[in-house]
Each structure stands twice: as C-alpha cells, then as structure tokens.
Amino acid sequence: MRAEIIVPGSSSEPVCAAALNILEPISFWGGISPRDGRLTDPRSSLHGRSTVGRIILIRQLRGSSSASSVLLELIQRQRAPAAIILDRPDAILALGALVAREMEWPNPPILRLDALDQSRVEDGARLTIRVDGQLMMDTA
C-alpha cells in the first residue's frame, strides 16, 4: 500500500512502529492529552491508550481549530505519534507539523490513506512507512 504524503517527516529514515487503529471519530483538542499523548475521551473504547511513538490511523478526524496546538505541544514534549495517517488531508492538523518544522523540532510525517486501506491494518501490527509513503506490514 502507498499512502499519500501530506507533510513529510523530518527524518530521512523509514518509520517503524506499532499501529494504533482509531476507529471512532476523534478530535485532537479534547481527544488527546497535549501533555502525555493519551486518549482522553471517556466515551471512547480506547480511553487511556497512549498514542506516543505509535503510527496512528484515524478513520475520521473531527475538526478542531486547536488540533495544531495539541500536535505542536506533543512534538515539543517528544510525545508525538511516530506517524499520523488520515483518511483525508486536514490543513489544521498539518499546521502543527509545519510549525514544528519552522521551529526545528523533529516532526512525524502526516499521510493520507483511504479508510478502506486503513482497515487492512490490524491494531497493534508493526508497520514500516518508507519516506515515499510506501507502507509495509511486518508479517513475522
């Protein structure tokens, strides 16, 4: 599978990490703690899970004007996801990574992958994302 790159990551190395599959609609502001990267919505089945260092797959991003602030804060605290995969481009979330780049703080890549393709990735599976967006599942 190949994901479309919305904002490239700052590293020239491929990203290798475990997937966290977020099926319910999620808003970064109010949905993820900017301090520790945990999922905070008590109504979500993933409540309390950590997004730190994970490749998070988001089926449906609920828009919030402050999503960019939350992502930038996670990046500065070195608590960001390893990569963020969305079902469609989102300019506000992307801003968090764009501003991080300007601040010279290492930013994770933000990519786009259809919800259908996302559903082929199992929660917890180890993934490798190459810098060109090629996405591979470690089957071992």
Added chain:
Amino acid sequence: LPVRLERCDQAMLDGADGPAAAMAMRILLETARILDADKLIDVASAHIDGCLYHGDSGAHFAERLVEFGGQVRVPTTLNVGALDLIHRGRDRLDAQPRAMARRMMDAYVALGCRATWTCAPYQAGHRPALGQNVAWGESNAVAFCNSVLGARTNRYGDFLDICAALTGRAPHTGLHLTENRRATILIDVTGLSEAFLADDIAYPILGAWLGHEVGDAVAAFAGLGHPGEDRLKALAAAAASSGSVGLFHVIGATPEAETLADAFADRPPEQVITVTADMLAGARAGLTTARIARSEPVQAVAIGSPHLSVAELLALDDALGERVCRIPLYACTGRHVLAEVAPTGLNERLAARGVVVVADTCVVVTPILPDGGGVLVTNSGKFAHYAPGNTGYDVVFASLKDCVESAVSGRLSLGGPAS
C-alpha cells in the same frame, strides 16, 4: 497544481518584509498547497484564536515571531487567553503555566494585535463589511462573521490565523469563494410555535440541532423572522460546536439572504427539512449531561459563551434583582463590555450580589470553576458542549431565568419547557 505566487508573495517569501513574514508566508503556502488553493488573496482583518495557552510550545512559536520582528499587516483582534487580566486570581493555574500563558498573551500584543481578549470581537468594534475577505479564528466568531456580517472567512486554525495577519494574505478557497456560500439545505421552522421562537432559549437549541444535522453544509432558515444579534450569536456558537457550521443564512434577516432565491443563488434546495418540536427535543436533551432532578443541589452557574454583550449583562442584572447568589454565578464577558458599563456601577453591583465576572477568558478554557466538579447550569449551547470534557463538571442546559434562580437557591430550577 502549484499555488500561483504574486510578486508581493514572492518578495515576502524572499525576506523583503523580514524573517517573521517570510516564515508566515512559508507556512501559509504549505497550507494553501494542502488545501488545493490556486492562489493567495488579500485579507482586510484578522481575529486570532491561537493566543490561548495549550502548552509552552505555542508561547515559544509566538515569541519566535516577535524575535523575528513580526508585525501584523492588517487590523487584528485577539480571542480569549488563559488569564483574566482584569480580575487577578480568577484562575487556578499553577505558577509555571500561568507565567507561560502570560508570556504568550504578551507576545501576541507585541506582534501588533489589539488586546481585545474576546470571543465576540464582532461586538467589540471589529466588524468587516459585507463581501470583504478576512482571516478569523474561533468557531463561533467565524460562523457569526460569515453569516451575520456577510464577510468571508474560513475557519483559520491556531498558527494559520497569525500567519495570515502577518502577511495580510490567505488561501483562496472554501468560503472565500462565492459559489461555496450559497445554501444547499432549506430549514423550514414555520411549524414551531411563536412562543418558542420568542424565547431566547430557542436559539442555542436550534444551533445545536443544526450542527448535528448539517455538519459543515450551508443551510438557510425560513420562518425565523429577525432574531437579533445576540440570538444569532447563540445560534452560531451552538452550531459551530455541535457541528462544523461556518456559514448559515436566515432568509429575510442575514445579508446574503434577502430572499430565498438569493440564499440559494437561484437554484432549488438540494434538501428541505421541516423542523418540528420533537426534532428539537432531542437536541435540547443532548445539551444536558447531569442526571439530576429539579430542586436537587447544583454547584455553579456559568453564562457568557460567547462573551456577554451589554444587553445580556443587563438582562442578568434584571433577572437577579436585589437577590444574592448562594453558589457562584460566573458571567463571562469582554473588557469592552466592562468598560462600557463601568460608569453605571454595574460591575460592583453584580459583584456585591455574588456574580463572579470573568473577562479576557472563560470558564471552559482555563481552570476557574471550583476544583472537585459537580453540576454546572448554563444557558449557553457552547458551554453545554464543552464543559463536561474540559472542566469535569456535568451540565444542565436551562434558560437565563432558571440559571439565575438556580444560583440564588443553590438548587436546580427548571421552568416548564417553552416549546
């Protein structure tokens, strides 16, 4: 297709206006590319939501822009910060985040923004003209600006808002384009009772319902009459929090909808929804999360999201009369309103009766409500939406009258539903 640069854009990118404008232009162009915009356009003003403290990173970004000599190029107002600079000691922040929140607020002022600190800038003198392109942040302000003023803005997220202000430019996309401003959904409210529509409580309920129902589509109301600014403000705020409504029309009342044909740009509606009292009952119930009955104890009352206008503050004064609140009643408003009513002594009169006036910020964006949680009563659709997640309080949505009665008695007052 790449974003087409005009000469002024290229000059800014090359540093002709200094490193802050260059940085803002780089961020703006990347965003324009993600949004598939063909070019940038001039904006006449900006309203910044990015000045609210979410952590140190935002303060560092703002201070970097100051260090780089950034100055806004268009008149720019500021949304709420995390601190009430008028009434010290309102917030329960620790010393470190308080200091950083203050540094962040100071940095935005140093960039040339006006220290308005309000989510109702449109009632603090910032009123762009019909058809003017602007770059505003804060969802309620965006919905009001588009719908009630007829000026044109997309929802500018944190950081993009200040980049637009520093360059005077914004991506040519979304609600800046005439074709995206026509309504596609007709909302017929002629079946609702006159008594219901004559009551303030109808408007946050209609807004909450609208946001759930249409998401980010453009709808036009028929049969709403002339609700007046404060009611449209309540409707817009609720619609922009329950959904992503950035623009709606009220046929016969808002500037781009003199007639039904204007609102729909001479095309037929793609969908017609006839609103019934039953449909609104669900939206109204969704604004309450606390499972308590009438006369049970409540811990706090909050009004003023968006910030109270002078008229709304006077309505609070009227409803309270000479009585004193038994539990705190937080009234959130802007310093522009406090300045206007100062000669009348209203501030002191409200304080003497137990009203906690909050300026420059509000109770759902910074810790102000008493620690420990409980039940909060509010007449704001937006507070009702955000308070449970942000404050830990459960909410009861009620009329202004019931908010005041609950504050006076310390127990939940609920009059009969107006619908």
